[in-house]
Amino acid sequence: QVQLQESGPGLLKPSQTLSLTCTVSGGSISSGSFYWSWVRQPAGKGLEWIGRIHTSGTLNYNPALKSRLTMSLDTSKNHFSLILTSVTAADTAMYYCTTGMVIDGVASFDPWGQGTLVTVSS
Amino acid sequence: EIVLTQSPGTLSLSPGERATLSCRASQSVRSTYLAWYQQKPGQAPRLLIYGASNRATGIPDRFGGSGSGTDFTLTISRLEPEDFAVYYCQQYGSSPITFGQGTRLEIK
Numbered sequence: 349q350v351q352l353q354e355s356g357p358g359l360l361k362p363s364q365t366l367s368l369t370c371t372v373s374g375g376s377i378s379s380g381s382f383y384w385s386w387v388r389q390p391a392g393k394g395l396e397w398i399g400r401i402h403t404s405g406t407l408n409y410n411p412a413l414k415s416r417l418t419m420s421l422d423t424s425k426n427h428f429s430l431i432l433t434s435v436t437a438a439d440t441a442m443y444y445c446t447t448g449m450v451i452d453g454v455a456s457f458d459p460w461g462q463g464t465l466v467t468v469s470s
Numbered sequence: 471e472i473v474l475t476q477s478p479g480t481l482s483l484s485p486g487e488r489a490t491l492s493c494r495a496s497q498s499v500r501s502t503y504l505a506w507y508q509q510k511p512g513q514a515p516r517l518l519i520y521g522a523s524n525r526a527t528g529i530p531d532r533f534g535g536s537g538s539g540t541d542f543t544l545t546i547s548r549l550e551p552e553d554f555a556v557y558y559c560q561q562y563g564s565s566p567i568t569f570g571q572g573t574r575l576e577i578k
Contacts, residue, residue, distance in 0.1 A: 385567075387515075395507075395515065395558055397567040410566045411471075444514055454562050456505040458517035458526055 350375040352445050352461035360468050366432040370445030370461060371425075378403060378423040381450040385457060386419070386430050388441040396441075401428060402450070435468045442466075472497055472561050474570035482578040489546040491573045493559035498539045503563030506535055506544045509572075510555045518557075519544065551577075 356368040370384070377384060385400035399409040401419045409417050418431040432439060442463040448455030473496040483489055493504070502522035507515035517526040519535035522542055532547040546553055554577050559570040 394571045395560075395569040397569065400567075408565050412566075446514075448562075452501070454503050456503075456517055456520040456526075456560070456562055457507070457515070458520075460514035460516070463514055 350447060350459060352447065352459060354443060354445050354461045354464035356443065356464045356466060358465065358467065360435055360466065361470055362436055362468055363434055364468075366430070366435050366439065366466060366468075368430045368443055368445075368464065368466070369427050370429070371427045372447075373426075376423075377421055377426055377428060382447050383450055383455045384421065384428045385446050385448070387444045387446060387457070387460075388439075389444070389463075390441045398430065398443075437468050440466060440468045471566055472499065472564055472568050474559050474561060474568055476557075476559060476570035476573045478573060479571075480574045480576060482576050483549055484578045485549050485551055487549050489544075489549055489553070489575060491544040491546075491557055491575070493537075493542040493544070493570050495540040495542075495561060499542075499561045500563030502538050503561060504535075504537070504542050505560045505562060506533075507558045507560060508553075508555050509558065515558060546575075549575075 351373045353371045382403050383400040386398040416433045421428045444463045446457040446460040475494045477492045504522045506519040509515040523535045534545045536543050556572045556574050558572050
């Protein structure tokens with residue numbers, strides 16, 4: 349089965365740009381029909397969907413983050429990425445990458461990466 | 471945006487008992503594209519149920535999902551010690567994808 353592993357900076361200052369990468373093993377991000385997604389979770393709180401990119405490159409973003417968000421696929425490195433600009437303390441959270449096979453145009457999330465903690469603090 | 475409301479917020483039960491978790495949507499969920507996830511402390515969520523009633527690979531048959539439209543239920547027929555965790559519902563049929571706020575299932 350596909351395995352996912354997030355990587356990122358850990359600590360950022362307010363107004364900086366967050367860049368995260370999700371490396372995929374056990375399968376190719378350019379094969380089949382999959383949504384590659386990001387989900388975040390502030391400590392002790394619930395899950396928030398950030399956005400997704402399809403194998404074809406089609407993008408869907410959460411409207412609440414759309415103005416600051418860019419997602420992309422890198423087929424040469426078999427990973428996908430998230431860039432979030434102008435971060436604030438409200439962006440402090442565990443960030444998960446996840447995927448799902450598209451059936452009838454939709455996909456649930458399975459499997460997930462283990463998550464990477466991002467803290468925004470001055 | 472579809473808002474999902476889970477109840478109860480916390481459910482206190484004993485091993486061997488039956489658990490019933492509810493998820494109510496603010497509008498009809500397209501084609502029962504409703505999933506349930508389990509999350510244990512320090513771990514990523516794990517998919518349990520998709521399409522409202524289909525168990526994901528490797529999920530024990532004591533986990534069952536049902537419902538349609540705006541009302542969905544996750545049932546755990548006989549609780550095992552490893553089932554005590556937080557459970558989230560998710561609708562993935564409409565963008566933005568949304569999650570419920572979670573139900574904490576704790577040992578009584």
